[in-house]
Amino acid sequence: MAAGKVVVLLVEDDQDHAELVMRYLTMHPVASRVFHVTDGQQALDYMFHTGGYSKVDAYPVPQVILLDLRLPKVDGIEVLRTLKNSQPLDRIPIVVLTTSGEERDIAAAYSSKANSYVIKPLDSAKFGALMKDLGFYWLEWNQPPVSGSGTVRRSKA
Amino acid sequence: MSKKWLAGALLLALAGGFWAAESCLRPRFDRQRVYRIGTDDARVSEEAPTIHLTKPWLRNEFAVVTLPEFHRSPIERTRSVSFQPGATTRAIAAKLFGHAARIETATREQALEAMCRGQVSAAMMEVRYATAANSGREATDNSALGKSDALRDEIEAMAASGELDRVLSPWAFFNANDAQAIHRLAAVIAALIAAAAIVSILQWRRYRAAAVAARQAQRRLDEVLTNIQEVVWSRSLDADKSAYVSPGVIKVYGRRPEEFLEDPYLWNKVIHPEDRERALSSFQKSLQGEPQEMEYRILRPDGTQRWIYDQIFPVRDEKGRVAALNGVAFDVTGRVKAEALVRSNEERFRTLIERSSDIVTLLNPQGVMTFVSPAVAALIGYTANEMIGRRALDFVHPDDAAEVDRQTRSVYKTPSATTTFESRVLHKDGSIRIVECVLRNLTHLPAVNALVANGRDITQRKRAEEERERLISEMEAKNTELERFTYTVSHDLKGPLITIRGYLDFVRDSLLSGRTEEGLSDLERIRIASIRLQEMLDHLLELSRIGRILHPKQEAPFGELVSEAVELVAGPIRERGVRIEVEPNLPAVSVDRPRMVEVLQNLIENAVKFSGNRPAPQVRIGVRRQNGEPVFFVEDNGIGIEPRFHEKIFGLFDKLDSSTEGSGIGLALVRRIIDFHGGRVWVDSEGEGKGATFCFTLPEGKAAGAA
Numbered sequence A: 001m002a003a004g005k006v007v008v009l010l011v012e013d014d015q016d017h018a019e020l021v022m023r024y025l026t027m028h029p030v031a032s033r034v035f036h037v038t039d040g041q042q043a044l045d046y047m048f049h050t051g052g053y054s055k056v057d058a059y060p061v062p063q064v065i066l067l068d069l070r071l072p073k074v075d076g077i078e079v080l081r082t083l084k085n086s087q088p089l090d091r092i093p094i095v096v097l098t099t100s101g102e103e104r105d106i107a108a109a110y111s112s113k114a115n116s117y118v119i120k121p122l123d124s125a126k127f128g129a130l131m132k133d134l135g136f137y138w139l140e141w142n143q144p145p146v147s148g149s150g151t152v153r154r155s156k157a
Numbered sequence B: 001m002s003k004k005w006l007a008g009a010l011l012l013a014l015a016g017g018f019w020a021a022e023s024c025l026r027p028r029f030d031r032q033r034v035y036r037i038g039t040d041d042a043r044v045s046e047e048a049p050t051i052h053l054t055k056p057w058l059r060n061e062f063a064v065v066t067l068p069e070f071h072r073s074p075i076e077r078t079r080s081v082s083f084q085p086g087a088t089t090r091a092i093a094a095k096l097f098g099h100a101a102r103i104e105t106a107t108r109e110q111a112l113e114a115m116c117r118g119q120v121s122a123a124m125m126e127v128r129y130a131t132a133a134n135s136g137r138e139a140t141d142n143s144a145l146g147k148s149d150a151l152r153d154e155i156e157a158m159a160a161s162g163e164l165d166r167v168l169s170p171w172a173f174f175n176a177n178d179a180q181a182i183h184r185l186a187a188v189i190a191a192l193i194a195a196a197a198i199v200s201i202l203q204w205r206r207y208r209a210a211a212v213a214a215r216q217a218q219r220r221l222d223e224v225l226t227n228i229q230e231v232v233w234s235r236s237l238d239a240d241k242s243a244y245v246s247p248g249v250i251k252v253y254g255r256r257p258e259e260f261l262e263d264p265y266l267w268n269k270v271i272h273p274e275d276r277e278r279a280l281s282s283f284q285k286s287l288q289g290e291p292q293e294m295e296y297r298i299l300r301p302d303g304t305q306r307w308i309y310d311q312i313f314p315v316r317d318e319k320g321r322v323a324a325l326n327g328v329a330f331d332v333t334g335r336v337k338a339e340a341l342v343r344s345n346e347e348r349f350r351t352l353i354e355r356s357s358d359i360v361t362l363l364n365p366q367g368v369m370t371f372v373s374p375a376v377a378a379l380i381g382y383t384a385n386e387m388i389g390r391r392a393l394d395f396v397h398p399d400d401a402a403e404v405d406r407q408t409r410s411v412y413k414t415p416s417a418t419t420t421f422e423s424r425v426l427h428k429d430g431s432i433r434i435v436e437c438v439l440r441n442l443t444h445l446p447a448v449n450a451l452v453a454n455g456r457d458i459t460q461r462k463r464a465e466e467e468r469e470r471l472i473s474e475m476e477a478k479n480t481e482l483e484r485f486t487y488t489v490s491h492d493l494k495g496p497l498i499t500i501r502g503y504l505d506f507v508r509d510s511l512l513s514g515r516t517e518e519g520l521s522d523l524e525r526i527r528i529a530s531i532r533l534q535e536m537l538d539h540l541l542e543l544s545r546i547g548r549i550l551h552p553k554q555e556a557p558f559g560e561l562v563s564e565a566v567e568l569v570a571g572p573i574r575e576r577g578v579r580i581e582v583e584p585n586l587p588a589v590s591v592d593r594p595r596m597v598e599v600l601q602n603l604i605e606n607a608v609k610f611s612g613n614r615p616a617p618q619v620r621i622g623v624r625r626q627n628g629e630p631v632f633f634v635e636d637n638g639i640g641i642e643p644r645f646h647e648k649i650f651g652l653f654d655k656l657d658s659s660t661e662g663s664g665i666g667l668a669l670v671r672r673i674i675d676f677h678g679g680r681v682w683v684d685s686e687g688e689g690k691g692a693t694f695c696f697t698l699p700e701g702k703a704a705g706a707a
Helices: A015-027 A040-048 A076-084 A103-111 A124-141 B002-025 B089-097 B108-117 B149-160 B176-227 B248-253 B257-262 B266-270 B273-287 B333-355 B376-380 B398-413 B459-512 B516-548 B558-568 B570-576 B593-609 B666-676
Strands: A006-011 A032-037 A064-067 A094-098 A116-119 B035-037 B040-042 B062-066 B102-106 B122-129 B139-144 B231-236 B243-245 B292-299 B305-316 B322-331 B359-363 B369-372 B418-426 B432-441 B451-457 B554-557 B579-582 B588-591 B618-626 B629-636 B681-684 B692-697
Touching: A006 A015, A006 A040, A015 A032, A015 A124, A015 B459, A015 B516, A032 A040, A040 A076, A064 A076, A064 A124, A076 A094, A076 A103, A103 A116, A116 A124, A124 B459, B002 B176, B231 B248, B243 B257, B248 B257, B248 B305, B248 B322, B257 B266, B266 B273, B273 B292, B273 B305, B273 B322, B305 B333, B359 B376, B376 B418, B376 B432, B376 B451, B398 B418, B398 B432, B398 B451, B432 B459, B459 B516, B516 B666, B554 B558, B554 B593, B558 B570, B558 B579, B558 B588, B558 B593, B570 B593, B588 B593, B593 B618, B593 B629, B593 B666, B593 B692, B666 B681, B666 B692
Parallel strands: A006 A032, A006 A064, A064 A094, A094 A116, B579 B618
Antiparallel strands: B062 B102, B062 B122, B122 B139, B231 B243, B231 B322, B292 B305, B305 B322, B359 B369, B359 B451, B418 B432, B432 B451, B554 B588, B618 B629, B629 B692, B681 B692
16 A cells, blocks of 8 residues: 555444455555544544644545444534535545435435445445445546645546 | 553542542532521522522622642631731632632632532632621621631621621531541542452452462372372371372272272282281381381282382371371382392302302502402412402512513503413412413493403413423424434444445455465454344343333432442452442432442443543542432543533444443433433533533432333
8 A cells, every 4th residue: 555546534433344345445456545534533633634643644635535424423424514614625525335324314414515325235245346336436437626735636556 | 461450450449439438428519408698598599509699798709719738727827817908809818828829719609619519628708798887888808718616606706796797607618628638538448448459359369379279289289199100198097087099009009099098908908928017017117106118019909019119207296196197109119120130140240250260350550459259269378358459469470570560551551451461370378370361451341440350270281281291392302212213223233234244255255265364353253243233132122121111119228229330340440440439328219229220330330431541540429419409420530521422422322432342322221211210311521531420310209210
């Protein structure tokens, strides 16, 4: 996982789920570098370079954020809202990745300007396929916003 | 008319009377009578009243004298008058009677006539006489003729002495004064007659007018007595026992007046038997001379009943005895019925107001109660008498007084205005009642002239409403909780499942490719996830049991429960070296004992778990009074909780830190148990590093949970 790879921020409190996501993402041809945080507060600290994430170089701006909704401390919707309300971070695509298929959660996520909403499948084959597709779409096909500051960038392996 | 008529009659009577009197009194010039004149007889012929004088020297010439009324006896006054011989009769008369006398010359007949008629006062004649001494000489003398005896005697003496040759007898003539006296007498008689006539006329007229008036009065009285609705009666107590009953008796008693006259006891017989004795005693008193008034019923021949108001006025004679009874009897049936109706209406409304559970109050403009219905006692403990005269506002809860005052003033401005409001009022025992009040301005109705407040005790209704509201919000809370619960359950349970199934493929791949280490590691993940899943299911079951399985509530010293809980957490406490401090003198509580121990165990466990790595971790358990109720607390000096998480931590499967052990069920369980006890649970913490105090209340005397 060298520098220069596509950066993904994974916000997931379940260690096992995080491991699963990372395994599938690394199986994908698009080389990516996944940063994993376990709660909403860490996610915000990462993005704003506060708390334990003050070193700007060590924690690069991700090309996409995979965000769980049920999180300790600050919950997913709150993280989503905070990020989408702060420039220039509001341009970064956020994909909600959660167990909940609840209408209320979906509506809340989109209202808070989530770019995509994906439900974690129970079936492991489907989980794998989803991760593959997600990787392709967001890391390959999707054109990320060109950041004025240059911190949001796109690169290929 | 009468005055002119009277004046005419008077004049007529006067004239007639005068004429009649005068003609009766006046001596007539009797043609048959021989008047003696002088010494010779003078005869008056029957045919003509000419007096033939026998003496040729008696000159037939008279002076007729008319004197003013005031000359009474002119001749006596002028007797000594002397006059020159040869003076004319006229001159002599003038000298005798004065210049006021009117003197005319007349023939002897004329003079006689005038004298007889009384038209003149006196007449004089010239007398020529010859004395013996101067015989042959014709002497002339004048003499006044009158009634005066002195003069007559003088003349006769002169004649007797022969001084007068011939003399005309003076008494042959009337004196003028006689005529005047006759006239005066006649006038007086005439006046008397006239006066008598007038008086009789007047008397007659007065009598006639009185008779007419009396007839009219009688007729009018009869009319009145016949037509009025009242019965006028009179009874003499003298020997004659005469009686009178006015015709009104026909209408009132249904009987003819004669019936009462024929039977003096009919009065008593027609009185209603129940009233008879009372009426009789009243009648007896009237016989003693006391005026009476009484009301009694009578029975008419047609069977109907009438109310009579009878007044009796005794009349006393000059000796002071009761001589008669007069009376008036009124038919007051209508009035009595109306009064009875008014009384019964009044009674009905009074009863309505007094028996009504609603309170009726009358307020004067100053807000002072002038009437309070008795129902008030049941409402606020004061009797109506205690309240009348006091301001209504004195009984209103201080917090509501301003609003009630405002409403009252606003209604008072407009007659017939109405307002409805709810207010708390103070019961005598200090409790508070809720009253719904309708306030009406009836100052424009003279019969009321006040503000009328109708109050109704809605305390029960209000309490019921509040209870309903509370139940509804409780239900809503439960519903929300249930929703949250299902949500949590469905999604949180999926977590471990995803792990289990997600890693299964990796385990298979590892086994197929011989990477045993990796495979075992993933299997371990699956095992842990399945354990977690089972834990979660156990906890859910436990949580649902709290609502379903109730232990009977029992009285237990709180300190005992705390000791029990501390015992259960003894391991971790020892491990971390936490000092547990339990306040002495904890009260007894009435709780579901095993559940309450569970609550304490969870709270103490949490406190120990989050006491962190502080040098002197300490947990204090006790009770304090706050807002009048006991608040139990478990206080630690651990890592603390930021205020924004104070609510979140009580959520199911919610953890602040994913790395800490535990399923996130503990506080959810605590909240549920406390909820079922009807209490509240919350956490006080100023933030990270400041320690945390978990507090809960247990309502005293309230059933734990819903049955």
